[in-house]
Amino acid sequence: MIFIDKNKLEDLAIFGGMPLFEETLHVGRPNIMNREAVISRINQAMDRHWLSNDGPLVNEMEQRFAGFLQVKHAIAVTNATIGLQLAAKALDVKGEVIIPSFTFIGTAHAMAWTGLKIVFCDVLPENHTIDPEGLETKISENTGAIVGVHLWGNACQIDTLQKIADRFDVPLIFDAAHAIGSTYNKQRLGGFGNLSVFSLHATKAINSLEGGLVTTNDDKLADKIRLLRNYGFVNLDQVAMLGINAKMNEFSAAMGLTNLEEYDRLRAYNHELHAAYRNGISGLNGISMLMPAEGEDHNYHYAVFEVHDDASIRRDMLHRILVAENVFARRYFHPGCHLSPPYNLSEKRAIFPVTERLSATLLQLPTGLQMDLEKANCLSRLIRFCLINGAEIKSRLLA
Numbered sequence: 256m257i258f259i260d261k262n263k264l265e266d267l268a269i270f271g272g273m274p275l276f277e278e279t280l281h282v283g284r285p286n287i288m289n290r291e292a293v294i295s296r297i298n299q300a301m302d303r304h305w306l307s308n309d310g311p312l313v314n315e316m317e318q319r320f321a322g323f324l325q326v327k328h329a330i331a332v333t334n335a336t337i338g339l340q341l342a343a344k345a346l347d348v349k350g351e352v353i354i355p356s357f358t359f360i361g362t363a364h365a366m367a368w369t370g371l372k373i374v375f376c377d378v379l380p381e382n383h384t385i386d387p388e389g390l391e392t393k394i395s396e397n398t399g400a401i402v403g404v405h406l407w408g409n410a411c412q413i414d415t416l417q418k419i420a421d422r423f424d425v426p427l428i429f430d431a432a433h434a435i436g437s438t439y440n441k442q443r444l445g446g447f448g449n450l451s452v453f454s455l456h457a458t459k460a461i462n463s464l465e466g467g468l469v470t471t472n473d474d475k476l477a478d479k480i481r482l483l484r485n486y487g488f489v490n491l492d493q494v495a496m497l498g499i500n501a502k503m504n505e506f507s508a509a510m511g512l513t514n515l516e517e518y519d520r521l522r523a524y525n526h527e528l529h530a531a532y533r534n535g536i537s538g539l540n541g542i543s544m545l546m547p548a549e550g551e552d553h554n555y556h557y558a559v560f561e562v563h564d565d566a567s568i569r570r571d572m573l574h575r576i577l578v579a580e581n582v583f584a585r586r587y588f589h590p591g592c593h594l595s596p597p598y599n600l601s602e603k604r605a606i607f608p609v610t611e612r613l614s615a616t617l618l619q620l621p622t623g624l625q626m627d628l629e630k631a632n633c634l635s636r637l638i639r640f641c642l643i644n645g646a647e648i649k650s651r652l653l654a
């Protein structure tokens with residue numbers, strides 16, 4: 256298909272022109288990598304009549320992920336939200352938990368749902384992960400745990416966070432939902448802190464339809480997570496503790512295992528798209544792309560842009576224009592968690608300047624197999640056109 260560049264305002268779909276893309280492009284559109292391998296594994300599971308309860312595919316997937324993530328234990332669970340809850344339960348966290356205000360609402364909900372009180376902390380402007388200095392000011396005798404989020408696959412300042420956690424003797428959990436394959440000090444994320452939790456949701460870099468992994472190097476914690484995810488059963492009849500059902504099924508494992516085998520290909524693909532986007536907007540005023548830390552590996556799953564205050568149009572206007580062109584860009588995470596129910600209901604609402612700025616300025620663009628270099632270049636040219644002609648577009652849209 257040939258994409259026709261926009262040369263005048265009337266070419267924009269928002270002003271009546273033809274949308275740039277015929278099919279809607281999505282952020283986090285599931286990648287279907289190797290259909291035959293998935294189906295063959297699903298058939299094997301059906302032939303075995305073993306569909307859940309610690310099946311062979313789940314076991315194989317756990318072992319492969321442990322190797323890939325360079326960690327002793329990778330425990331498959333139904334999703335990362337439940338994984339975070341198992342982490343809090345396994346560590347017997349009580350009282351307050353400190354989490355970044357700029358994250359997916361699920362980080363907060365998972366913790367609040369286990370009865371913990373949420374204390375928010377702002378994030379760093381450079382990579383959008385929890386601000387260690389801000390964190391220190393939030394710690395009190397009620398603090399039961401710290402949760403860092405490796406947002407967009409960018410590692411938190413792990414060494415600093417670990418020092419703080421050690422000094423105050425509180426556990427450190429990482430929400431690594433976005434971070435499969437990314438590294439810190441050249442080591443894959445997964446073995447840092449007490450426990451890490453990855454998401455294998457359909458929209459993630461490696462997906463198992465729905466799913467998650469709890470990872471750790473601590474044998475005792477791993478045993479406890481395994482018990483917790485299966486009602487606390489130690490054998491067929493005996494229950495040792497209050498558990499829940501957080502088991503992954505075999506079809507999900509078939510998908511997760513197959514997608515893990517395809518990870519290098521997907522990472523390389525997304526890396527190229529990143530480079531195309533970066534080149535496409537280079538030299539343009541008012542917009543920048545978030546880059547992974549230098550020298551570290553990254554999954555390149557998210558293409559995150561910031562539309563700065565000095566841009567000729569604001570993020571929300573650019574977003575409207577892109578949606579009209581069938582680019583379903585996203586404004587993650589808007590608003591910040593502290594501004595969403597139930598967390599915004601407290602009388603004295605805290606202000607988190609970095610979170611509030613990011614939630615007003617960030618825009619995520621599509622990546623993955625639905626894209627190719629031509630589409631990425633074409634989309635970059637559209638953004639360039641919008642920002643160069645921003646003043647005119649704005650006056651027309653606001654007229």
Ligand SMILES: Cc1ncc(COP(=O)(O)O)c(C=O)c1O
Pocket residue numbers: 334335336337358359361362404430432433453454455456466467
């Ligand atoms: C940062 C973060 N944490 C947790 C989750 C929850 O993951 P899941 O959908 O696997 O429960 C997500 C999902 O998008 C997320 O983005």
